[in-house]
Amino acid sequence: MNLYELLSNRCERDLLAKDQLHAINFSNLPPSGDATILPPVGVTIVARNPIYLLQQLLTLDGCVHSMLLLSPSLGREAIVSLMRDVGTLTLLTDREDLQDLVGEVELGPRNLETSWLLTTSGTTGIPKVVQHTLRSITATTKIANQVSESQPRWGLLFEMSRFAGLQVAMQALLGGGILLAPTGHDLAARVKFLIGEECSHLSATPTLWRKLLMMPESDQLRLKQITIGGEIADSHLLNALRQKHPNSRVTHIYASTEIGVGFPVNDGIAGFPLDYVTGSSGTKLKIVEGVLWAKLDDARSVIAARHIERDSEEYVCTGDRVEVKDGRVLFLGRESSLVNVGGVKIQIEEVEEIIRQCGVVADCTLEAKKNAFSGAVLSLLVSLKHTDFDHNEAKKNIRDWCRLKLQREAQPATIRIVDSLEMSSSGKIVRTAGRK
Known part of the structure; x- marks a missing residue:
């Protein structure tokens, strides 16, 4: 057929x-x-x-x-x-x-x-x-x-x-x-x-x-x-x-x-x-x-x-x-996006999900960059829910949220605000290769 x-x-x-x-x-x-x-x-x-x-x-x-x-x-x-x-x-x-x-x-x-x-x-x-x-x-x-x-x-x-x-x-x-x-x-x-x-x-x-x-x-x-x-x-x-x-x-x-x-x-x-x-x-x-x-x-x-x-x-x-949690199988992220920051294993997608719940954030993606001392450092790209948000104030809100919700190793070292996140032709956020 x-x-x-x-x-x-x-x-x-x-x-x-x-x-x-x-x-x-x-x-x-x-x-x-x-x-x-x-x-x-x-x-x-x-x-x-x-x-x-x-x-x-x-x-x-x-x-x-x-x-x-x-x-x-x-x-x-x-x-x-x-x-x-x-x-x-x-x-x-x-x-x-x-x-x-x-x-x-x-x-x-x-x-x-x-x-x-x-x-x-x-x-x-x-x-x-x-x-x-x-x-x-x-x-x-x-x-x-x-x-x-x-x-x-x-x-x-x-x-x-x-x-x-x-x-x-x-x-x-x-x-x-x-x-x-x-x-x-x-x-x-x-x-x-x-x-x-x-x-x-x-x-x-x-x-x-x-x-x-x-x-x-x-x-x-x-x-x-x-x-x-x-x-x-x-x-x-x-x-x-x-x-x-x-x-x-x-x-x-x-x-x-x-x-x-x-x-x-x-x-x-x-x-x-x-x-x-x-x-x-x-x-x-x-x-x-x-x-x-x-x-x-x-x-x-x-x-x-x-x-x-x-x-x-x-x-x-x-x-x-x-x-597995409470009779449910939850997705954490890809094996390839598990990174080592200061001896602690960090799942990129889990951190992104938490940051998206911050009130000013529309969407975000984390990049893990190699670092000689800590293994990797995290850099955050974020788009805001409203374009008229003050960027400095938005960054402060995001940092405060991360300190409240994330362990120290999972907190991004830098935050960069962009108008929109780049998407691949398959409709997914473009991520940096070679995280490990």
Whole structure:
């Protein structure tokens, strides 16, 4: 089964997706090629416009051996390197600066199981590639047999070339809904489009949700479903979302490119119930030395990439540190963000969560810089809830808060106030590499 066939229950006139200028339905798509035998073809797709990417996925899935989906934010050198490493040497793109690399694809019949090659969402270096299939990507997608009158209207704020973006797109399309995919970097303009198109379902990272909560225009969103993924969803954020959107269902999705969709949490509380670890179906979990390991059932298996750590029982190391407290498994942060300050181990994400609760703070990120005497020192970048706050007074409030709430080693040595924190193309805060 391929993506085109999975959508075969949709009428040719059904709107599938739209942005500010374009719309797509089945009448936009070419048929598959003749029933001839073609050599295995691997295709790389680099798409700034989600509608362009969707057209390519619907056209190519089942007709080519593999599709390597790359972020449009990647530089030319990284793109060429990944194409060479993976062997998908034919490029399709809507980026003008890459047109000299574009090749032609001869479509065969839709009788192949196409490999979907996705990249991890790291913020530094060339990303790593993980191999999926349409089966693993859509394993948890609720497929509608027919389009209802009250179609879910899914807003897309993730890059669609990422695993999280594909999850939104697949749920919108296969769930009988419409994908709303505004383009551009101006978040306010994208939100305005979603409001005008009556977006009812929206998925974003915690970083993006915090930005949305600070935007007055987001009050006009009438959401039925709020989905959070990609980073830790702390109780402060969950409570703020429930307060602003009291009629919405709030779901935290635990997923990654490496393991696919692990499990959803719908109770509106940070972390997940401990009985998820002892459950016998779906995603099997275990905690080893404070780190979460996950094992998917066969229907959602992902072919291992070289960088994925597995044990003898085929559990995958997620790299997420957790603790069990009052029958709840709470996320502490990534193993890679545990730093040593003056002989004390500090979890960066835990400190950030505490600082965000300071009354003047909208969002923040900590950088750990190497220090010959203490191992590392912490430097805080922070954006304020109101731009007219006096910076000196705000810094004093933050320092007082840190002294009250944090042990001495976890208190930032320096504080720098910025207009906004830099986000990666995956919607996460950009963090400094090499903390340890």
